[in-house]
Every structure is written in C-alpha cells, then in structure tokens.
Amino acid sequence: MPTIGGALEALRAYSWPGNVRELENAVLRARALKGGIELAAEDFGFLGKDRIDRAREVAELAVRYGVAWSDLERALLEEAIRVCHGNEAEAARRLGISRRAIDYRLQK
Numbered sequence: 001m002p003t004i005g006g007a008l009e010a011l012r013a014y015s016w017p018g019n020v021r022e023l024e025n026a027v028l029r030a031r032a033l034k035g036g037i038e039l040a041a042e043d044f045g046f047l048g049k050d051r052i053d054r055a056r057e058v059a060e061l062a063v064r065y066g067v068a069w070s071d072l073e074r075a076l077l078e079e080a081i082r083v084c085h086g087n088e089a090e091a092a093r094r095l096g097i098s099r100r101a102i103d104y105r106l107q108k
Contacts, residue, residue, distance in 0.1 A: 006040050006041035006042075007030075007039040007040055007041055007043065007044065009041060010041040010043075010044040010047070011023070011026070011044065014026075014044070014047045014048060015096060017051075017094055026044065026046075026047060027039070029046070030043040030044055030046075033046075070108070073105060074105075074106070076095070077091070077095070077102055077105055077106055078106075080092075080094055080095050081102070088102050088103075
C-alpha cells in the first residue's frame with residue numbers, strides 16, 4: 001500500500017533547481033495524473049526526466065562538435081555563475097558540487 005512517507009522521500013530526493021512553484025506544480029501534476037489525493041513515490045517518477053534528457057542532448061552535441069571535456073566543464077561552471085549573478089555558492093548548489101569545487105575546477 002502506498003505511503004505518504006514514500007512520496008515525501010521522492011520529493012526530498014529531487015534537487016529542486018527551480019523554486020517553490022516547481023514543487024507546487026509537481027504535486028499538482030502528480031495529483032492530476034493519479035486522479036486522487038493520496039500520492040506515493042511512484043507518482044513522482046517524472047521528476048528529473050526532463051533534466052536527464054536535456055543533459056543527454058548537451059552531451060550529444062558536445063561529442064558531435066568535438067568539444068573537449070575541459071572546455072565543456074569550464075563553460076558549464078561559467079554559465080552557472082553567470083545565471084546566478086556571480087553567486088558561486090548558488091551556482092555550486094545548482095550544479096550539485098561544493099563551492100570549493102568551483103574554485104578548484106576553474107583554476108585547473
């Protein structure tokens with residue numbers, strides 16, 4: 001039998017790169033797809049799929065155009081910092097790495 005704990009764990013496991021509206025939309029989407037109020041972990045299986053698909057597209061383009069790993073990594077770090085208006089701690093959080101890792105990788 002599905003438990004609310006499983007749904008909460010699924011929500012906690014997701015990194016939530018957006019904001020509280022993204023969480024609200026995920027819950028509304030899961031409820032609409034299920035057609036009920038009680039939700040389980042499997043009702044949130046859609047979380048992260050778009051992100052993974054986009055990452056695969058970027059990887060495919062990088063390989064197709066011969067972009068070196070070091071160039072791709074640097075561009076990703078610089079773009080995250082730009083999007084976060086220079087806030088390296090926020091950029092690190094969005095990338096799932098530590099603040100120190102940004103400094104280390106940019107110095108390489």
